Amino acid sequence: MRAHGEESRQRILDAAAEIAGERGYDGTSIALVSERSGLPASSIYWHFQDKDRLLAAVIERSFARWLDGMSAWLRPRAEQSRLEHLRLGLRTTAKALLDSPEFLRLGLMLALERRPAEASARTRFLEVRARTMERLVAAFAAQFPELDARGAHSLATLTMAAADGLFIAHELDPGLDLGAHFELVAAGLLATADELARRAPRSGPSTRSRKGRAE
Amino acid sequence: MRAHGEESRQRILDAAAEIAGERGYDGTSIALVSERSGLPASSIYWHFQDKDRLLAAVIERSFARWLDGMSAWLRPRAEQSRLEHLRLGLRTTAKALLDSPEFLRLGLMLALERRPAEASARTRFLEVRARTMERLVAAFAAQFPELDARGAHSLATLTMAAADGLFIAHELDPGLDLGAHFELVAAGLLATADELARRAPRSGPSTRSRKGRAE
DNA sequence: TTGTTTCTGTAGTGATCACTACAGTAAGCT
């Protein structure tokens, strides 16, 4: 039996993603991946150079799927109100997190680790996360023109933190209504945007005050 | 040299906390703990039954220290306004997280794992987390009497999610101003509390409407 | 002095780790 190439690769990635999502980087052993994928270790090493790059590939694929789930939001429609757009984005995020939780679960586990020799899987996650952050900042800057760059960045940081935090809460208590809580976050973020605008209004640089480190 | 008992125990815990915070559960090897603490493996096993309970003890001690850092908030003063109390709580949390980050870092790493055989260290973290959550719900219920039980719970969930999320953000970017962002969270939470109160007002049970599962 | 308790140091145990050497097999190409 030949030409199982791509199929085998996917089965290895499936098994690795499943195990890494359960047990983290160190907990993912080649023997386990081999057992759960039904393929010998030699096949794994034929497809991937080493364990590190196998996990980097897992991150890569999970992120692609996650991005796919987010695509609904990435083309904003002009007729939406600011709140509607924000709520849609958070709802989409919630759904994407529910559909493919391995991405963020593994990613956060990698992110929290600080081993001396950086794993390339971790680096890869940090890269895609940074790219997502950039998009988010841009989206906020477009939707809230009254905010300065720092404000947009703060808002994006809070949004991401809320997503991470609620994801964890949902992992620990799967009964948590993720959608409802993301909805609440939307309300909170809008209020926070107001607060930020009040502090450092863009129109009228004269009003820039308190701890407003110019930049 | 004898009677190094307690001191040795602490040194082992120090080393284990440091390593576990860097590398997670599986990444923490007895050999490494032995090396970094300067004590042989036999001493570690004299003080702790096995690796699992060593890490449970690490969680225990880190939590105690963290709680210690939070003690400033746990006795609320009557004369504070609601916003002041909330901001103080979040500020205290930020400080506690900066002072002893190993607790939450290791805790979150353990929490995200879902190995078949539950580690007692993880279980211990989930316990103290649940207890903290209860306190938080009680605090919100007291400070926001207009909220029902579900509302207080939601608010506590959002607060914890924000703390977790901002902690992660700060781990990934130590330059992040944790205090300022917790400040923003306070504003957002107040607005969210208003939103929750508007949805399910307590005074006047007749107004209880939309998805208001009574309880 | 003799014992007892408390810890440490040495030297292992078998299991599992990531990874590899290499022969074997199936398909496509010519």
Add this chain to the structure above:
DNA sequence: AGCTTACTGTAGTGATCACTACAGAAACAA
């Protein structure tokens, strides 16, 4: 048919894993 490419299967490698057996050393008690 013969050659090449693309995998798979077997059987290992040395290193490291959690953990232990056990003797010895340092303090206290009698």
